Amino acid sequence: MNCDSAAGSGYWYGLEGQPDPPSAVLHALRSYRAAEVATRRSTRDAMGMGETDLLALRYLLRAQSAGERVGPKDLSRTLGITTASTTSLIDRLVGSGHVRRQPHPTDRRSLVIVPTAATDLEVRATLGEMHRRMLAVAEGLSAQESRIVVGFLRRMTEALDGPDENL
Structure with missing residues (x-):
């Protein structure tokens, strides 16, 4: 749907085909969201990865910056994906050189995922x-x-x- 067109449904527009102030705000918000989605798609394409991979990297980089350790269970929970999907995700990111698996510093049975x-x-x-x-x-x-x-x-x-x- 083209958010810039007044020809769409009347949902965003007043009776004269022009947005009233609340509809204009929603229209601008929708246009921003469309630009954000296009930018994210371009970023994923430039980095050669899917949406979940990019979300995982953003999470891992934020956690690293905050001095937090992230394990596979943390990724599963944050991304809302299964443990099997998380394993595949980590395998892809390790294979592409984006992350490393490291032993947890205090729990030798666990791993941390580090960008x-x-x-x-x-x-x-x-x-x-x-x-x-x-x-x-x-x-x-x-x-x-x-x-x-x-x-x-x-x-x-x-x-x-x-x-x-x-x-």
Whole structure:
């Protein structure tokens, strides 16, 4: 569906075919989401991996940055995939040189999954400029604008996470 077209369903538009203020906000949010999805697809293609692989790498890099250890069970839980799928995922990422399996430092029966230094550099090179542009936009907001945007996005998240009896 083309989010920029007023010819779609009347859901996003008022009676004259123009978005009213709430619909304009939802339209802009949908356009942002479409751009984000396209960027993620481009990133996956550039790195030669699927969505779950990229999500796993992002999680592993965040955990590493926070000084946290991640085991296969943590990946399974975070990604919402089975242990068998997690094993396949780790095998793929080890095979592509993105992660290493290492013995857990305090539990010799366990393993931790660690992103390689090359992975960190690759992700930074692939996403760094986009993240800088996004940060510049956010830094351009006043403190009041930031509070409004954050509050709006939190309420939208709650609206999406809430129960929907119509589904």
